[in-house]
Amino acid sequence: MDPRVGVGVFLFNATGQFIIGQRKNSHGAGTLALPGGHLEYGESFEACAARETLEETGLVVDEKDISFFTTTNDVMPGGKHYVTVFVGGRVHGEPTVTEPHKCEGWQWATWEDLQAFDKDRLFQPLVDLMLQRPDFQPQMTKS
Numbered sequence: 001m002d003p004r005v006g007v008g009v010f011l012f013n014a015t016g017q018f019i020i021g022q023r024k025n026s027h028g029a030g031t032l033a034l035p036g037g038h039l040e041y042g043e044s045f046e047a048c049a050a051r052e053t054l055e056e057t058g059l060v061v062d063e064k065d066i067s068f069f070t071t072t073n074d075v076m077p078g079g080k081h082y083v084t085v086f087v088g089g090r091v092h093g094e095p096t097v098t099e100p101h102k103c104e105g106w107q108w109a110t111w112e113d114l115q116a117f118d119k120d121r122l123f124q125p126l127v128d129l130m131l132q133r134p135d136f137q138p139q140m141t142k143s
Contacts, residue, residue: 002025003073003081008125009046010069010088010138011059011095018088018138019057019095020114023102023123027080028087033123035095039085048088049087057095057106072128072137084125088140111138121127 010018011034020032037052039045046063053061066089074082095106119127128134 006082006084008034008036009049011091012140017108020109021106028123031123033048045085058098059091061089072132074125074128076124
């Protein structure tokens with residue numbers, strides 16, 4: 001099976017924290033992940049990030065305010081293979097669980113919080129991000 005493309009979105013608040021949620025009913029169920037999803041045919045990374053953010057959290061982010069961060073190569077248990085594109089954007093407001101069949105709930109976290117978690121609690125692309133890009137520090141540079 002060919003790899004698929006996923007987009008993971010670091011959604012930052014004014015204090016530099018970002019949103020993570022606990023996945024359910026899909027691969028990686030029970031792990032913490034960023035908002036995001038599959039890139040659709042013809043869609044830009046930024047448009048995908050804005051769409052998935054709205055669908056999953058109810059928060060609006062303008063795709064022109066989204067920045068590319070990095071990518072990872074994620075070979076997951078169960079025979080799934082993804083290339084994950086990580087992007088970042090600023091949001092205002094609090095996330096809501098708009099897809100309760102996919103997410104237990106959202107919380108704010110820092111990169112240091114994620115690094116301190118047992119890696120079994122994190123969705124594979126976040127683990128791979130830490131392993132494949134050890135110098136990566138997610139932060140917004142656009143205003």
